[in-house]
Amino acid sequence: MEFNSTQAIYLQIADHLCDRIQLGQLAPEEKVPSVRELAVTLEVNPNTVMRSYEHLQQQEVIYTKRGMGYFVGPDAVKKITAMRREQFLQEELPAFFRRMYLLGIELDELKGRFEKFRQKQPKH
Template structure:
């Protein structure tokens, strides 16, 4: 069987992994990011591939370079990533949700009820 999510190129997986580390605070602002060789060792991947993953973060200005020292987390990286996830990942999930809902003949009201019910349950769990 095929993985429904397909298979992302490795350098994108590396970029995703680093972005997750920034979003969840594992990598803090101004903290040094793994070098391409550290990433290559960590995941047993080609250093050029790891470098490509880092370049994505650099081009999105999520990290900045200090000459001879490596790359560091940009001050507004977390904020930028949240906005990006909202526009891309969340939108994709909403599209999937609407596809499934139309398949099951579930209208907007019923869908909202399901979301509201789930949300309440979560709040209940947290208290």
Template sequence: MTVEWNDNQPIYRQLRDLVAQRIMDGSFPEGEAVPSVRQVAADYQINHLTVGKAYQELVDAGVLEKRRGLGMFVTAGACKALTSNEKEQFIDEEVPAFLERARVLGLDVNEVVTLLLETGGRD
């Protein structure tokens, strides 16, 4: 699998977010091991220290746990915690930015709501 790394943020943060997304979508189930640091480094052709830093941030957040000699595992409740954090960030940061952009474009709240209802079923 290939990933297009962008220059907007460090690769370890992008990898951290990718792993978090995979936990939330069930690709990395709770209680199961995530791919090893060396495997991820080889798969994505990035430095193992970069992978280690991404994993460490997830350990610090309580989403992954280290098991000596076994690797990294997704903790119980990780999906719920990540989803809760993502919702909070969406509400606190993305919604206000979206509404400000709509305001700048001259859209009032009723127009925005109508547009959301009309386009809500799109894939």
């Protein structure tokens, strides 16, 4: 996984985990990788992974069982979708429209690109 430099790594990791949950790759009540394991996989400091998990736990997306690790919360999908939908409509969409407006891009121009994008997505 590659990280961009504009956003904190721990947030990018958390985001990626949310993606996987939303896509059903991580099911509710399923155990998520251990902090150490994921740290090795992603080649980052364990502290950084820990922060991601704490962040997700605080949003009740995952929860911890002592000595057993972190697990996907029962309503994780619903919670993530709700948060992201809110975020999308309130912040991302207006910013996106503004950019399009300043660049003189029409919504119709994006149709072809969106189709192409969707075809590249793996089935799940």
